[in-house]
Amino acid sequence: MIDFFIPLEDWINIGFEKVTYYLSPFLRAASNFLEIIIGGFEDLLLWPPEIVIMIVVALLVWILASYRLAIFAFVGLLLTFGLDIWEPTMATVALALSGTAVSLLVGVPLGIFASQSNVVERILRPILDFMQTLPSFVYLIPAVMFFGMGKVSALVAIMIFAMPPAVRLTTLGIREVSGEMVEAARAFGSGRWQTLKDVQLPLAIPTIMAGVNQCIMMALAMTVIASMIGGGGLGNVVLRSMQTLNIGMGAVGGLGIVILAILLDRLTETISKKVKKD
Template sequence: MFDFYIPLEDWINAGFEKISSALSPFLRSSSEILETLINAFEDLLLWPPEIVIMVLVSLLVWWASSYRLAIFAFVGLLLTFGIDIWDATMATIALALSGTAVSLIIGIPLGIIASQSNVFERILRPILDFMQTIPSFVYLIPAVMFFGMGKVAALVATMIFAMPPAVRLTTLGIREVSGEMVEAAKAFGSGRWQTLKDVQLPLALPTIMAGVNQCIMMALAMTVIASMIGAGGLGNIVLRSMQSINIGLGVVGGLGIVVLAILLDRMTESISNKMNKNK
């Protein structure tokens, strides 16, 4: 009988091991930087008394959105303190914000470049398609292989998972700016990058903010999944509830996640709506 077998699994494992070995110094230094970033966010959130964080976050939400959402923010954070998941909530916020920040730092410039180059956009599109269709759990494997178990691997997996919306919507927003506006800017002597900075980016900002919103939501979702590789936070509470079949513990962890998801989503949505009104 004809037996046809391609050891693809072995080839991929060998390839990743060689890449990991070759990039070892870079991975170590990157791991230290990312760990410092996460710890800085956590220390910033856990250092002040809880009531100070509640008030500051509520005031920030009021300034960026509305007093109704500010009240929800205060009550929601007070709830996380009351049901004893404050530290886990702050750890989840720190990881989600760190992942979002790194995703945006990389994703928005890539989106800008893709908006200016059709060749780069065609190269980037299948990569983004692959990143968005691959199951989220698969991201954990290379992250652990390169960075080991822990928050750094969780941050890397979160960053990769959350980046595509930022890239796509940045590209879309800039490309949707009317040609007449661009031509008018060029007619007044603006160069390519000056037109991008003064015309295209300001007009594309609401669409870019929609990408930021999606990036934050996907980062938050991934931090929960990344509890499987030592991310900690609210995801760890949900994971423990699944392992022990403890419904109450799962509801407690879920409440914290719901509060964060609603708060972050409504806040970024409000900022985006304000930008649309001023457009």
């Protein structure tokens, strides 16, 4: 046998230790910031009486989408209340939506950047591939190492998982805008930034909205897995039911997730359709 061994495991462990050591002030600051976002969001949802949230959500859905979906939202939320999973449901909403928000906050600008530069896109592509194809359990570990158990790690894991579609579809949307449109803007003296702002971004919005939809759905899916590192919410309900072999509890938790998934999916879909029409 040839003597061939790559001590990748050791390298990564040592590397991580060093990185955590040097980065700890920064990590703590980031952690605090994310904590505030997600905690604040969760408190906001849990603070008023349940019925107020139900009505406000239904109204928002009505305004943004349709009355039918608004009815679904109200009934769905009422059901989670009746199933006694209101609190974990709200926790999951807070986690999934703040995860989406952070993903979009980073992902969309990255996508714009990549649309403007072939070099950036070429660098980003393998990284995004890596983020998407890596089994989601694997990056729970570095998340925990950097941020410890808890909602912040969960948020980071969600971000890594949900960001790629936002980046990709933003880049795609902008690059898809017909060359003649871009030429027209440039022919009237628009610079790069103005062309982007006036022409490319507005025309890319339907595609970017598809990215937002994907991003939300992936974030929601990841909340379940992230419950293993303290993400809490409905994922936690499912996780506990697995540990205690409580099929009923698992079904209830699963139902909650399904309700949220349908609601968020239809909502973003309807919004992007509306955007497309205008």
